[in-house]
Amino acid sequence: MSYIDWIILFGTLLSIVAYGVYKTRGKQDMEGYLTGGKTMNWWTIGLSIMATQASAITFLSTPGQAYEDGMQFLQFYLGLPIAMIILSVTFIPIFYRLKVYTAYEFLENRFDLKTRTLTALLFLIQRGLAAGITIYAPSIILSTILGWNLTFTNVLIGLLVIIYTVSGGTKAVSVTQKQQMAVMMGGMILAGFLVIQYLPIGFGEALHVAGKMGKLDTIDFNFNISDRYNFWSGITGALFLFLSYFGTDQSQVQRYLGGKSLTESRLGLLMNGLLKIPMQFIILFIGAMVFVFYQYYQPPVFFNKVQTEKLIESDLAPEYTRLESAYGEVFEAKKADIQVMIAAIKAEDEVKVNQIKEKLQSYQASQEQIRDEVKELVLQNDPNAETRDTDYVFMRFVMDHLPKGLIGLLFAVIFSAAMSSSASELNALGSTTTVDLYRRSIKKTASDGHYVKSSKWFTFLWGSFAILFATYASLFENLIQAVNLLGSLFYGAILGIFLVAFYMKWIGGRAVFIAALISEALILMLHWFNGEDLGKYSYNIGFLWYNAIGCILVMLIAALIQSVSKAHILKQ
Incomplete structure (x- = not known):
């Protein structure tokens, strides 16, 4: 890269970190550190929610996925608006009424301490690993393209995030995500505009080429349980995933718990539901246009x-x-x-x-x-x-064909996305560890200041763990699929616990606790043998269905255990 690219890249990143530290300077109490003092308006919440979900993997992997498979990945988000409406009507009012710091506090009120602790631990395991992937995914590509040491790249991203997340907590995460979203979408839209300008044919002709070659196929109504992305998996399996992610994952719940009011939080979630699909469409469409570009300018035979x-x-x-x-x-x-x-x-x-x-x-x-x-x-x-090179498609195009200055901006997009999602994850991991484990079960009586310091230390330790995990991680397949798979392995059971809590009032803590353990074990077994040749029992299930299966299993097994227990008591 040129000097101007390096200046733009590091100037953007350092200014975001400095802004986050500056805006959240001063002494903070527990509520201020964990919820931002409940001062966030709806559009800040909406942008923060979108930035949390839009990791660097989104901007690295999604254009490459469109280049290879077309725009069918958009179907993954079809259940998102429905999930936002359900959460706005059901989950958020309960969290606000109980004035909780984390989603898992509610479970102790409804069930018992062990159910709250189990759910918090499931979240910590899943999100702790995901935080490492969130850092590793862009690092392995950026380090390759820039010629940097992978460990150095992991540490750079991780430390930048740790600095302002530990310093300012939830508010620092939210206020910096506004700037990060502006950088991310501004850079991507500009890149998309230039891709179209570089084409030797008109825009209409480009659409014809992309369409005839299958890159604009978006909706597939054929029902196939082994297909990861079709209309039915998006409207069902992905719906369960989004309900769990936005309704029970503390990295998202913490974004809207900081709203000025219930209305502001609801509007923030609905904003995400309205804008996420168009945002994802733009990113996929850019990938399709890069494909058209490479029909006229010879692409590398291998993009790495x-x-x-x-x-x-x-x-x-x-x-x-x-x-x-x-x-x-x-x-x-x-x-x-x-x-x-x-x-x-x-x-x-x-x-x-x-x-x-x-x-x-x-x-x-x-x-x-x-x-x-x-x-x-x-x-x-x-x-x-690693021979799967589609994650390198977009940034290889950027490096080979875009002008000086814009290359640095596009790298800033990737780093900003990595920082925004990682910051939310570390913030949530620190908060959950403090509130649901440390304050509840280890040190029950301490000052507000002590718990703020504890949360900062836990955030730092989780950040260090994420960097360590990223340094030794190795992924398979497409990066964005790896993250969705990891979530799908755990989110179903977590969502099932919450749905039992909300809608199956006759079920107690012991039943749902056992049901969650059994269901999680079954999901892990299901994935372990998925696609294996087991004779007449062979099967191949798209991982998005794990969310629905895990959730339904918890609800059915909990109902069965509660019914058997009640029948046994009546016999006595």
């Missing part, structure tokens, strides 16, 4: 430049050069036929269009076969290399 440079310097260089040349030949043939297809579209010759579509699919298959062979070479040269 570091790995291809290693190949060039190895004994496998001649084979790599041969494959790259073959890839270029297919690209040129495909490029010529795309022009023929555009002409056929203008002439409204559907027969010709369909013929060309079949040829383009054949070209695409040939290119993917060549890419697979290159990936095999990468593994031969470096057995530990």
